[in-house]
Structures are given as C-alpha cells and as structure tokens.
Amino acid sequence: MIHQSQNITDYPNNNTIFSVWKFKENSNYKAVFERLCALVSNLNHSYVVRVPEGRTSCIMGIGYEAWLKLGMSSPLPKEFKSFEPIEGEKYTAVATEGDIHFHLRAMNAGICYEMAKDIYEIISPVADNLVEVHGFRLWDGRSILGFVDGTENPIGDEREKFALVGDEDPQYKGGSYLFVQKYLHNLKAWEDLSTSDQEKAFGRYKLSDVEMTDEVKPTNSHSALTSITDAQGNDLKIVRDNLPFSNPSKGEFGTYFICYANKFSTTLKMLENMYLGNPIGNYDRILDFSTAVTMLIINKGLTSPYIGNYFIDKNMNLRG
C-alpha cells in the first residue's frame, strides 16, 4: 500500500466544491501556503473523527508555476509540466492559468461549505479565486448528459495503482497528477439527439450503462477514444471523479472533469485522442456538445474553459 496524505483514491461522494486560485504578485503567499498545508491535513483528520460516515476529503493540488514560485522540491515530478493547448481540427483543449486547486468532497454539502470557508479565509488575502464550481451527484451517478459517469474507473487496489505515483519516481511516490477541465454543454442540442445517437456518442447503452461491443461501438465514441493501452496491450487508466453542475435559470449545464493519474502521459494520450482524434480527425463525438466555457477566466487575451494540471504532493511540505 502506498502512503498518501490526501485521500486521493477515495470514492466519489455526493457533493463537491472545486476551486482554483492564483497567487497575487508580491503577496506573502509562501507563508500562507504553509498554513494551507497544515489546514488540509487538519481538515482530513478532523472529519474522520467528527463525521465518520461522511467520507470527507480535502485535496490540494499545486500548479506548475506555483511549484516553482513556492520553491518546492527539485527535480520536479518526472511528468510535471505546464499544460500546452491541444489543437484539433475542430476543437482545442486550451490552457489557462491556476496556482492552487482544491477538490473538497463530502456526503453533506454543509461540510464542503465549512471546509471551503476555512480555506478561503486563509487563502483570499494572497490569491484571487478564478473558478468555484459546486458539483452534485445526479441520480445513480449520471453525468448531466444522462449517462452513468465513472463505471470503468479502477476499483479496489487498482485505484492506487493507476492514481498514485509509484517506484518509477521514488521521490514523489504517493503523489498524483491531477488534471481538470470545466465543460459547458449544449444540452438542447444533445437532447434533440435520439437516445440511439446519444448512445453512439458514448459507446454505451443509456439505461443499462452497458458498454457496446467493439463491433457496434463507433470509433469516434467517447469510450473508444479514451480506452487506451500501453505498447504491451495493458490497459492504461486514470481515476476520475467528474460531477455535474448547473444553474438552470441561466441555461448553464456543465461537467467538471477531474482525474488523478500516476503518469500525466496517460491523461494526455486520452486528451489527444479526444481532441486530435484517432486516427487524426476522428475526434470525440461528445465534444460536439461539450463546448469551451465562456468564463471570467482570461488568459493571455483568450476567453476559455478552465483547464489545468497540478501535482498532489505526498507530504505537502515546502521542500527544496
């Protein structure tokens, strides 16, 4: 069993708050970061005692630029780098900024709120909030597009195997590569599709959640493009914990995609299959309904969905 300090491999829960922060220039963010490390550890321990059945977790990810600014350990985790946009013929996975990412999970929305409030009180003097999304579990774990999301996730020991860095990078064993994307969906266009066409987009049957056979499954389905193997034919997996979010009165229907991986290259390969296509041009059909979000996140003049990659450090200490 690999030691992990941040409950990365916990199973999805009913409520989640995701948030992204960017350090303010010339602020005392280093000292605040140390307090955050202590707080994260405190929160994870405290809720085990206070609400044992609550399955609460608080996970803090550190962005590439922040890692450098904070003077974290060097050499860096082997596959840790700044995310470069992936430009497909039709859709681009853009890169936007973010220094610190929080993933707060609990059975009870009130616990997420309390953890978020504790964090915000400490971090807000030194950082601007770029994203805050409140995700919820929809029925039997369905994405807002109506399909069960998470079925092919690793379970049991496989969660550690695929989510946590192992002996290949001993200095960072127990850490994880976190990747997130905030998507908005064109729900009207999606709902105008027949159930059969929606099923072809995912490569799974909607009601039963059963995967199509390879003979039936379209090559541009989400399932076909995200099922990947290594050169020896072994499955390569990531641990996902996406949740829907919505503001129906504003017509906002979204998915906050989040995954943990032992190698960033696994996540990257899936993204390349989705955006560039496999073969090139055969891009993921769900992207026709899962569009870049127009948000108040401006990065070098681009208005874009939030996309970022982070590293979860095992010890969460300032080292170096």
Ligand code: HEM
């Ligand atoms: C709009 C955003 C997305 C939605 C709504 C979505 C939803 C889904 C759904 C419903 C499934 C089928 C059930 C299952 O979870 O196994 C699935 C599978 C999967 N998705 Fe996504 N997904 C999204 C984005 C992504 C992204 C960006 C990646 C990779 C970086 C990804 C990776 C995967 C993987 C690896 C599987 C399992 C494939 C398999 O082994 O059959 N998804 N997703």
